[in-house]
Amino acid sequence: MGIAPSTESLGTVQRVAEVLRFFSERGSATLKEMSQALSLAPSTCHRLCELLSRDGLIEKDEIDKKYKIGRELFRISALVNAKNDLRSLSIPFLEDLSNRCNETAVLSVFLPRDCKVFFAERADSTRMLRYQLPMNLPMSPLWGASGRSILAFLDSSDLDRALENEERAPASGERPPSRKSLEKQLAIIRDRGFDLTFGQKIVGAVGIAAPVFSANGKVVGSVCLTVPESRVNTRNQTKLGAMVQNSSAALSTALGFTNYSNPRRKAATS
Numbered sequence: 001m002g003i004a005p006s007t008e009s010l011g012t013v014q015r016v017a018e019v020l021r022f023f024s025e026r027g028s029a030t031l032k033e034m035s036q037a038l039s040l041a042p043s044t045c046h047r048l049c050e051l052l053s054r055d056g057l058i059e060k061d062e063i064d065k066k067y068k069i070g071r072e073l074f075r076i077s078a079l080v081n082a083k084n085d086l087r088s089l090s091i092p093f094l095e096d097l098s099n100r101c102n103e104t105a106v107l108s109v110f111l112p113r114d115c116k117v118f119f120a121e122r123a124d125s126t127r128m129l130r131y132q133l134p135m136n137l138p139m140s141p142l143w144g145a146s147g148r149s150i151l152a153f154l155d156s157s158d159l160d161r162a163l164e165n166e167e168r169a170p171a172s173g174e175r176p177p178s179r180k181s182l183e184k185q186l187a188i189i190r191d192r193g194f195d196l197t198f199g200q201k202i203v204g205a206v207g208i209a210a211p212v213f214s215a216n217g218k219v220v221g222s223v224c225l226t227v228p229e230s231r232v233n234t235r236n237q238t239k240l241g242a243m244v245q246n247s248s249a250a251l252s253t254a255l256g257f258t259n260y261s262n263p264r265r266k267a268a269t270s
Contacts, residue, residue, distance in 0.1 A: 015040070019048050020073070023058055025137070028068040086212075086220060087120050089254050093223065094123035097247040101225065101240060104130050105247070108146040108209070109221040110154075111138060115161040117147045120221070129228050131202050140167040142176055145195040145207030146224040152189040153211050153219040159183070169200045194241045198229065206232045208240050210248035215256025223248040 018038055023029065026037070031049065035042045049067050052058045056072030090107040097105040107121040116138035124130060141147035141154075142162050151162060159182065166176055177185065189195045194210040201207065209224035225244055232240070249260040 015044070015048055016052065019045075019052065020057065020069075023067065023069050028061070028064075028066040030066050034067070086214075086255065090121050090212075090221075090223070090251055091123070093247050093251045093254075094121060097223065097225070097243060098123035098125055101243055102126060103231070103240075104133075104226045106133060106146065106224045106226060107212075107221055108150065108224060110141070110150050110219065114138060115141065115154075115158055117141045117150055117221075119146070129230075131205055131226055131228075133202075133226065139170070139201070140165060142167065142182075143169040143174075143197075144201035144224075145197045145209035146201075146222050148186070148197065149189055149195040149209040149211045149222045149224070150219050152186040152195070153213075159186075171199050171201055171203045171205075174200065192241070193245050196237060196241065202226065204229050208232075208237070208244050210241075210245045211252075212248050213252045213255070213257040213260065217257065217259070220255070223251060 015038075019034070022034065022038060026033075029037070031042055031045050034040070034045045034049075038045070040048075049058060049060070053060065053067075053070070056070040058067050058073070059070040060067050086109060087107065094105040094107060102125045104125050105123045106119050108117045109120040110117050117140075118138050119133050119135045122133060122135070139147065140162060141151040151159065159179070163176055163179060163182065168175060176182075194208060197207045199205060206227045206229050207224055208227065209222045211219045212221040212223060214220045223244055225240055227240070252260050
């Protein structure tokens with residue numbers, strides 16, 4: 001029988017993960033900024049930074065005295081990214097979708113641990129009017145078609161987790177819906193096979209998204225078109241929705257999913 005890790009060891013691992021996540025999202029910071037952001041003592045931050053610096057996972061800039069992600073972590077991240085089937089597989093599907101409608105196509109990925117989603121890959125349109133997207137930034141799945149099309153196929157417990165954060169819509173400032181109202185909205189998404197939202201994440205943008213499933217039938221992300229409101233009307237909404245569905249179905253098939261022919265499939269657990 002193996003020896004169970006001590007509480008102290010588990011605590012250190014958790015703090016290391018928090019530090020790496022902090023610098024990955026922040027970019028660079030002083031020990032004071034890190035201490036305040038993570039609610040850790042400056043001495044603890046210094047010890048963790050020294051520990052991670054030994055293996056090149058973070059580095060210290062001797063000029064401004066700020067710590068940042070190290071070259072070894074960049075190398076490890078590149079290896080992981082190169083072997084990440086979902087992200088690498090999505091690129092030709094996004095490019096094809098973008099080319100067919102000349103709009104920006106985006107892959108969003110679901111983070112089960114945090115019940116968040118983030119924009120992972122994109123293929124831009126050639127049009128002058130398009131949007132800058134916050135790539136690789138975890139966000140609530142409550143807002144925007146890219147998140148809601150994922151949320152519609154998650155477990156009931158995930159709905160509770162998404163609602164408990166009470167995050168307002170990033171662009172419109174809307175309050176989260178009630179549980180009953182949310183369930184009705186998600187049922188419509190499952191019945192239609194895709195979601196369509198106006199200005200929830202980005203002012204003036206319409207999101208049209210459909211879910212992506214892995215070989216085991218679990219939703220892992222979504223394919224989304226981000227389109228200026230001026231280019232969306234009642235005539236092309238259904239057409240764009242069908243195009244997004246076809247792309248997400250093709251990507252799901254490439255991941256090994258075999259049941260995308262039924263867009264009205266129920267959520268994993270009611």
